[in-house]
Amino acid sequence: MxxxxxxxxxxxxxxxxxxxxxxxxxxxxxxxxxxxxxxxxxxxxxxxxxxxxxxxxxxxxxxxxxxxxxxxxxxxxxxxxxxxxxxxxxxxxxxxxxxxxxxxxxxxxxxxxxxxxxxxxxxxxxxxxxxxxxxxxxxxxxxxxxxxxxxxxxxxxxxxxxxxxxxxxxxxxxxxxxxxxxxxxxxxxxxxxxxxxxxxxxxxxxxxxxxxxxxxTERAYAALVHDEHEAVVRWREFLGSGGGRLPEFPLAAGGGPGLPDPTAEAPGEQLGGCDWLLDASTAQAFQSACRDHGGNFLTGVLACLALVSREEGGEDAEGGEGAEPGRRGRAHGEFRALTPFHTRSDARWTHSVGWYVGVAPLRIPVRGDDTFADVLPAASAALDGASEMAAIPFPRVSELLGKRLRPRFVVSYMDMRRTPGARQWGAWRAAALRSRCLDPDEVYLWINRTYEGVYVSFRHPATEHARLAVSRLVAGTGRLMDRVAGAGAPGRPVDMNDVLLRDLVPARQQEPAPC
The missing domain is CATH 3.30.559.10 (Chloramphenicol acetyltransferase-like domain)
Incomplete structure (x- = not known):
């Protein structure tokens, strides 16, 4: 869909x-x-x-x-x-x-x-x-x-x-x-x-x-949460490590012109798009490779996003002219984003219509020489406990922290195959739609897995720099996911520790349908 x-x-x-x-x-x-x-x-x-x-x-x-x-x-x-x-x-x-x-x-x-x-x-x-x-x-x-x-x-x-x-x-x-x-x-x-x-x-x-x-029920539970609750403490630490602000799109850093001023209040037009990342068989190979190395599909996606953000985000002090491609000239730091989790904590909510969503912060450290195999455990660790944090409503967290918090960079993942009727969506010509958005600096990525493959839908400020920055991240992530899938696929042996951006092959052009 x-x-x-x-x-x-x-x-x-x-x-x-x-x-x-x-x-x-x-x-x-x-x-x-x-x-x-x-x-x-x-x-x-x-x-x-x-x-x-x-x-x-x-x-x-x-x-x-x-x-x-x-x-x-x-x-x-x-x-x-x-x-x-x-x-x-x-x-x-x-x-x-x-x-x-x-x-x-x-x-x-x-x-x-x-x-x-x-x-x-x-x-x-x-x-x-x-x-x-x-x-x-x-x-x-x-x-x-x-x-x-x-x-x-x-x-x-x-x-x-x-x-x-x-x-x-x-x-x-x-x-x-x-x-x-x-x-x-x-x-x-x-x-x-x-x-x-x-x-x-x-x-x-x-x-x-x-x-x-x-x-x-959620309201009654959230009212009992206090400002020293473990999840609130972790939110406070996350904000402190980011200068008191929620994360912005990572490619806005690194000395470039950046996305629009994150403190700007005036709404601006947003543009978006939709690109296929993997076909169905390559998505299965990617999942297998992630599982073989202690991760899952989502942690693999996050590891790829972190590596591509590191590659595109700037150079560290060790880089520069003459540095080995793929091994030097990489920024040290961490990938930071918010990610949604569903809060359908009981079977009776599974097929209920409502707004069952919380968000949690992610911090994935990425060093200059890290490979996919290095970053995958860090992505898994970042997700540990995240769903428990998302169980506390984001507005309640803002209330307890005494801050007006506005998400600016959000990465969502959903496996749509688990939804009733998913195999028939193509025959039904089913589509999910969203309204246009006005915002000065938000970037949202929705990564969705269907029976046809994996695609990313996105929106960003309507500037040329934002368009190019988001396109670089999306394209680079697709290529790296394809490379990881090749490393884990039968008949295509590649050392997972050698999956670096310098080794990327062009992304597969096979698409299940126009996106």
Whole structure:
């Protein structure tokens, strides 16, 4: 499944209809009619997101922050689809709940109100036929930008496009409703419910817990964490070792022009892209090589990122003219980043829709002569205990440290193959989508493994230097991963201790599909 922005999507043109949720039976202007007071607290990430939205103004004054899913359905049975969508909203209670300022005016506390199962209806508005896929995608993006407002309900909206091949469904959600894994779950669940509603066989879906229960439990746990908790102490040490700031993109250092000023407050346009790193067989060889040397796929990816960052980031005092290629002229230091972890700590949350994500800091030391085999154990050590740190919500960490912390360089990894329906995503033309971003210096890398291979989706400031810097890191990491895979593959014996950047071969050009 491709993870990208709407303008990069190959949308099939057709008849566009927008589907909007409304409280069932409530007359227009009825306000709180149908809503029931709900004592379950907001999660820390939800609260931070909504309070931030309150501070940022309303509507067009704020940049959108949505995630979306798009996929095809067989036929164009609007009645069956309506029944499927309503059953899906009933299945995930968080979509029937909203958080509002406790006093109705400001961010001093939030209260929750929730609609009961069966309390939602859908209203359909036909927008018309689009002959151009680009214009269609642009219009859907406009709808998502306008109607995924975290300060309103619904903070999600659906759209369908009827065409000669059937029907494409688009579902957009403000981030307060979903995380990246939730987006991956949607296609399988709704297709199951749609098939059952046509009529067909009963939907085969796992039981799910409510994100509202998770949020309330997480809140109670996080409230017990104090400023001398081990995880908070480690966060404080991490910040101290970085001059009191969270890490920036590593290639901004080394005497170059750098990315935009990390202290800048003015938002700037971000650009992005998507590149394949490995095909499926090479990804398996890479995993085997990592396991043979005491690591795993993620620690191998991190080791490669650290080595390429070291190579591209500058020279140390020993380097210079005449230095041996690949052995001298390398910077000593460490690779620093934040990485997300899921917080689905119980089986009932596994297939639940919600924002189940925490982040943890990474520090991977890299010396001038280090090889992949040297750095892999360091990457493994960096991940040890990281998931426990991520269990404490990032806004709670910021609160305890008394600092306004803003992630600037984030590396995410997800093995999408474990998601229900993953083998069928290609046939369904499924895609995961994100809103455009405005930020002066953030760089995000999303490294995803599918049945077709491994790709990286990324975004960065819209400057030429940032584009070149991120391209160098992405391309170099792909080449090094390919080299490590060759070292561990049968019939291609190479000493792992000799896997250095000077030995890199060109990255494989075989791609499973356009990215």
């Amino acid at each position: 491709k993870f990208t922005t709407m303008d990069e999507l190959d949308a099939t043109p057709g008849l566009l209809t927008v589907w909007r949720a409304v409280p069932r039976g409530a007359p227009v202007g009825a306000g709180e009619a149908g809503w029931v007071a709900d004592g379950r607290a907001a999660s820390y990430v939800q609260e931070a997101h909504i309070v931030g939205a309150l501070a940022g103004g309303r509507g067009a004054e704020r940049a959108p922050a949505w995630l979306a899913s798009a996929f095809e359905l067989p036929g164009a049975d609007a009645g069956a689809l309506e029944r499927a969508l309503l059953a899906w909203i009933d299945r995930h209670e968080s979509l029937r709940s909203r958080l509002v300022p406790a006093d109705g005016r400001g961010p001093d506390g939030l209260r929750r109100v929730t609609l009961p199962a069966g309390g939602v209806a859908l209203r359909r508005d036909v927008e018309g036929h689009f002959e151009s896929g680009k214009l269609l995608a642009s219009r859907i993006e406009e709808v998502f930008d306008a109607e995924t407002d975290p300060l309103a309900w619904p903070s999600f909206v659906f759209a369908t496009v009827e065409h000669t091949d059937g029907l494409t469904l688009y579902l957009g959600f403000d981030h307060s409703n979903v995380d990246g894994y939730s987006i991956l779950l949607i296609a399988h669940e709704i297709r199951e419910l749609y098939t059952a509603a046509t009529p067909g066989t009963p939907a085969v879906l796992n039981e799910v817990g409510s994100y509202l229960d998770f949020a309330d």
